[in-house]
Every structure is written in C-alpha cells, then in structure tokens.
Amino acid sequence: METFFNPTSVAIIGATEKPGSLPGIILKNLIDMGFNGKIYPVNPKYTDVFGLRCFSSLLDIQDEVALTVIAIPAPSVLDVLKQQALKKIQHSIIISAGFREMGEEGIEMEEKIKQVAIENNIRILGPNCLGVLDNYTNFTTSFLPWERVSKPKKGPLSILSQSGAFAIALLDLAAQEGLGIAKMVNYGNRMDIGESTLLPFLADDIHTKVIAIYMESVDQGRQFIEAAKACSKKKPIVALKVGKGAAGIAAAKSHTGAIAGKYEIYKAAFLKSGIIEANGLEEFIDGVKALTMQNPPKTNRILIVTNGGGFGVIVADHCSENGLEVPPPSPQLKEKLRNSFSRFYVVNNPIDLTGSACDKDYYTALNTCMVESDEYDAAIIIPLMAPQGMTEKVVDHVADTMKLSGKPAVICTVGGTFTTKIKQLFEERKFPVYPSPERSAKTMSMLLKREILKREHAHTSP
C-alpha cells in the first residue's frame, strides 16, 4: 500500500504543458509540492514536459516504475493498463471518469480493466477519483487548483473519501480550521482498493492519529467491520455515511454507482466496529477536530462555565439532548465558589460569571471545579468576548488550568474579528472552538462516544 503514498518512481500518462489538461495539472502539482521520487512523463507528442524528459510510452522507460497515474479519457485506459502489465508495473491510480457511474457502457469498460488488473496482479486506486495527497512524502495526484482550494498543513488527520468534491471540501475546511492533514485518499468507483484495504494501513501509519471516512457504500461488509474494529482499537474513526433515505440512496447510485443499502445495517456495523458516526458535514468536521485535539472524558459529568447566561442555558439543553449530565456542584463546592466570586455571579452549573466576568474568573472556576475537585470529568467553556473585562489572557487561564486537570474541554464562543483571534489562540493550544452552543455540546458527546466505544470494545473483542 505504501507505494500509493510514497512511490520510488511514478509515470504520469499523457503528461503535457497544455493548460487545462488533467495529466498536465497533476504533473505540475506534483513538481510544485516538492515530491522527491523519480517522475516519468509519458506522451508520444513531446520530448520533454516541464523540464523533465518525456517518454513516448511506458515501454520506453528503462528503469523500474513503481506506479502509474492515469488521467486520460476512459476509452484509452485499457491500453495503458495492458502496456503496464508488460512492464510489470503493479500499481495504478486511475483518475479518469466515465466508467461505472455512466451506466452500461462504462460498467463494461470498468470490468475489462478489472480483468486485466487481476490477471496481472495490478492494484488499482479509482477510477473516477482524485487519488491521494500525502503531506509527509509530498506525493499527490490531485488536480486541484490550489489558488481556489486552500491546502491544509501537515497534521494528524487522514481522510478516506468515496466522493472527490467532498474530499476537496474537507481539505479546504481543514485548512480554514487550522486542522493538519496526514493523508487524503479519494477512491471514487473503488474498483479494487477501498476502506477495507486502507484502514489496516492507516492503523499502522505513524502520522495518522484520527481517521475520517466519507462513505456512500462500503466495499466488503464483513472485511470492513474487521478492519475498522482492529483500527479503532488504536485510533478513533469518524464516519459520515450518506445515502440514508430513499432520496439519498438514489442520489448516491447516480453519483458513484454505489448501492447504499439499508442505513440500519450501517448503523449497526459502525457500533460493532467502534466507529463514531456523524450526521452531516459540520458534525463530521467538528468531531474530527475535537478528537485530534482532546482526549475523551472518563464520564458524562460536564461542567459549564459561561459569561452569558443564555448561552449556558442552551448548552445545558443540548447536553441533555446528547446524553451528557450537567449536575449541580455539591454544597461544599458551591460554598468554595461562593467565597471566591462576586455575589452577582451565579454559582451553579452552569457557573454564570455574567457580563462582569474577567479573565481570571475562568481560572478560579476551573481550578476550583476541575483541578481541586473530582465532581466533573469535562468542561464546556463559554468565553464571550464582548464584555470589557475579557482579554486574550483568558486563553492561557483556561488552557493552563484544563491541562493541569488532565480533563478535556471544548470552547464555545461567538462573535466577530476579536473572537476569531481568540479562537485561533485556543486552537493553537489544542482546545477546539465552536461557533454555537449546540455544536459544542454535540462535539463533547462525540468525545464521550469515543470513550464508550473503546470500553465496549475492550470487553467484547477477542
């Protein structure tokens, strides 16, 4: 599998400098990214492309080639594969669209390619895909215009996506959220390699800490569950399953030719294999972000600290909706808080520091309840930045105290430019920030879900 992410040598079929050509853009992106392996452009029309020697066919390349990247029109793909078989190149990423997703004729072409691949022991990623992006080896087959889509930095998240547009959106969102990416794989029609092959590989990948999967269907049910079960013992997996209702199932079929199948079966499979399911794009990103930054809480006992009463109430509501407990502090703890705070502050759960709050009050609340006491196992913290007493120092007060407690926290804050800066500071210190009460509560419940699934696994698995 390593060859797909770090090939010693790669041939780009149809390479050209002509603007707008897919193989040309892929080659350009690969060079720009600073990939270290050997690159062989292949195109009978040219002798060199972007300063690299160009070969008229695969058979003209004297050296060994580890991988081919094929992004030429669908009807020409089969011939390339036959040549590649002669040269015993055993890995291909087929970017080209126009196969299974196009109906009868496309299915037929895809089946022929599959036949040649099986006979010649060629492993295939695609067709109808973006292929891969590896931020650590600098290898990519992406044809994304990086001036339109932000490229995320290196980091702990790896993405598996059946949908190309979705993979692009995730990269873009990850870059915006400052969330680092290890690997992205988009396998489109998934003729050969899919989740069941990729999960064991990512389970052992040192750069990957969290795995996000977008799926319309799954490749091989039983194998997938086994692979996911083994992987999720090591690393959290978050899945967004789409194609749930009749309308979505029909849409998925048109999209990647996927038979989405009964959603209930997926739901059960996720539970069985320790996968955390997200409902919708934002929940997906939110959960993944929290899992890369924070540990799961030991129990569901949550403390809420706010300087906006209304926000505390909404978080409390959404905690209840999501199976989180918001118990009041014990009389002893209340007494302790009462003695530390102005009499206007509401000493309960939520602790409401009101519009008079200053930075240090967050330290006092969290140190008293999370460090010196064991009544709570996680905190949802709401520092609204409108009141005059609030400055960027609140970030250190919260981050230092929560780190000392060893317990997880998520932050909710809402506002303009100043708030955006505070968000960045929190996230540099690995505290994930959400722009609404409901998303912060939902995300905390996803962290808890990780803990629950891990424990269940420890009991039920061989």
Added chain:
Amino acid sequence: METFFNPTSVAIIGATEKPGSLPGIILKNLIDMGFNGKIYPVNPKYTDVFGLRCFSSLLDIQDEVALTVIAIPAPSVLDVLKQQALKKIQHSIIISAGFREMGEEGIEMEEKIKQVAIENNIRILGPNCLGVLDNYTNFTTSFLPWERVSKPKKGPLSILSQSGAFAIALLDLAAQEGLGIAKMVNYGNRMDIGESTLLPFLADDIHTKVIAIYMESVDQGRQFIEAAKACSKKKPIVALKVGKGAAGIAAAKSHTGAIAGKYEIYKAAFLKSGIIEANGLEEFIDGVKALTMQNPPKTNRILIVTNGGGFGVIVADHCSENGLEVPPPSPQLKEKLRNSFSRFYVVNNPIDLTGSACDKDYYTALNTCMVESDEYDAAIIIPLMAPQGMTEKVVDHVADTMKLSGKPAVICTVGGTFTTKIKQLFEERKFPVYPSPERSAKTMSMLLKREILKREHAHTSP
C-alpha cells in the same frame, strides 16, 4: 409603546463622562448613534456631560420628559422612580441588574418598584437588561462596546430577547451575515413589558418584516398566544425556546429567574400561534436569514442542483430527514435536460453537473426545471467554486433565473476566500447561503414550515 423606540425626550439618570460607568457609556452611544430627540443627562455632581447641560435631578428639568433610562445600582432605582412619578414621566427603561435574579432581597426590591410603577401608571422595560436598539430612529440604550461587537445595518429583522448576552451575539452574528436589523429589545427580568406587549407593536411596525424571539419563559401564556397568532398572520415569527430539559430549566431559573415550565406546552403553543421553532443558535439565525430574503415554497417538492455529487447526496438525505421531497424529473423533463448537457452530467434529482460544470449550466438546469416546468416548487443549489469552470457569473445566472421562476431557493457552498466572495454576492441578491448541506436543507424546511403554518391558520382562526 412608540416612546420606548422613539422618545421625543429622554433623561439619562447618573450620566457621567467617567470611563466604565454604565450611564456614561449609554449616553455616549446614544450621542454617537445620532439620535434626534432631546437628551437630558441627570447627575447632581455635574453641570454638563459630553457637552450637554446636566440636571441635578429629574425635577429640575423644566420641559416634559417622555422616558427615563436608569442604569444605576439597584438599591437607588426606587427613589428615581418616585421622583419620576412626581414629574409624571410614564416610561422607564431599567438597565440595572441586582433584582429578581439575585433571590429574596432582589425580589423584594423589584416588587416595590412594580408597586410604584402600577400606582403611577409608569410602563417599564427591564430591569436587568440592555433595553432597546432602533436602527431607524437611532435610539438606543445599549452599553455595548461597538469596537468589540459589530453593529448591524438597517434592515427587516426585529429581535426580542430575554437574554442580554444572546441579544448581543445575535446583533454580532447579524452584522457578520449582512442581515439588517430594525429593532432589538432585551427585557431581562420583564417586570412589565414583554413579548405579549411587543408583538402587537411589531406586527404594525413598517420596518419589521420578520421577528426573532429568544425565550426562556413567556410572560402571560394566553395573551402571548393571542398576540403571536395575530402577529404571525402578518409576519413570520421564529422562536428559540431554551430551558427544555431538567438541566436547561435549572439554568434558566438561575439566569433570569424564569420558570421555564414544561417544554411540551411551549411546543404546542408555538404550533397553535403559527410560530416557527428553531433548535439551537445556528438554526435560529439560518431560518431568520432565509425568511428575510426568500418567500416560502408552495409545496415540499425540491430540486437539487450540484456540481459535487457527494454534496447532492447529503442534501437529499437531509431533505428526507426534514420532510422535503426530492422527486426525480419526469421522463419528458429528463429528456430535455439530457439534450442540453454533456453526457457525463447526471440528469436526475440531484442534477449533478460534476466537476466539469460551468456557470451557464446552472442557468440551463434552473431554467429548464424551475422556469419552463412546474415539477418543482423550490431549489437547493450547490455551486462549489473549486472547479475551473466556475466564476462569479454563476451568481447572476442563478439569481436571474430563480427570480424569473418566482420560486424560492437557498444556496449551499463550502470553501475559503473565493467562496466567501460568492456568498456575499448571492446574499446581496437576497439568496441566503449556508456552509453545509444539512443547514441548507434544514432552512428550506423552515421556509416550508412558514407556508404550512400560514395555511393552517387561514383555516382555523376566527
């Protein structure tokens, strides 16, 4: 009620130039906003404040005073009210906190004030509130630091909020979303004036087109339902009810002293009075934004047009979750689309224009299905901006065609800087844009809800 939003003259009790003083900030904000009525600072310590003549007491003002703004410590409020009674000033906004929300002692003070107010026919907004912001009369009692909270422009939305922090967050979010505000009212402890008094007033306010209510509890159940019923016949009302579960109800009680009561009763009351309920802050803002920009759809038959297949699938899923139908086009309509498009495009519902899409394809899809055909009554349109064929011209193609159809649409698009620009262009043309498939589908269902409630009302009400 008009006096609270456009007083001919207003006295600011405790006015001062001292930095950090509440009455001082309120006076400064009021002057800065360009309010046209007469302003009387009242403070025995000064002879002038911010260049205005300052009076030592209310009784020293020779002219009539329409309204007092009281933002001094709670124990001194009663005396001001007694003076005001002597001068027959019949309106007060009491900003001061430290009453009912503080327990026994506070309740007692509040009751005494209420007694004086009733005996002297004084209408009161507050206490424990921000008061009002009127973008058309330029009257405000807000003590918000406008360098930290963005001030929204003039527009069709009026906000009623029991929570001050929430009102601030809404103003800030509205400004960020380019959503214009007519009036904001925050009544805190709601000693006298609340939703039941304000709704009939807003129902007749020419600047208000949509009303957003944040509520922990309601002032007078039956009266509220009658007022809301009458108002929602004219204008959509969206409510965010907080304090739903045990944890939230307890939090609401600590917050504004509100007895949140059984959530089921509220739910029934909302239905009965034609109020659209939102679950959470984002749904609230999203729904309100759509209602200020678009009309409700006639039926739940939705067309999805996308250039990212995966996004189409997720929107279809969330349409089903929210009671929207995504029926396939009729054979005739399919045929027509087939003849207009590249054979790669998926002619179904969603219509998937794929990564090869260009701007004009959106025109073709929408003109064929929404203008020339009656098979759909609304559209969810997904223009992802990563593909090279997509430019800002897509905005005019979509907006012109949808306007011609007379049917509503919401937009879903995800991405960085370029996408943000497209979002602004769409919203200038009154097409609301959402950053996720699930939020665009949810919002369309809220537009539909408005249509359904309006029809039910037409049948059931006297």
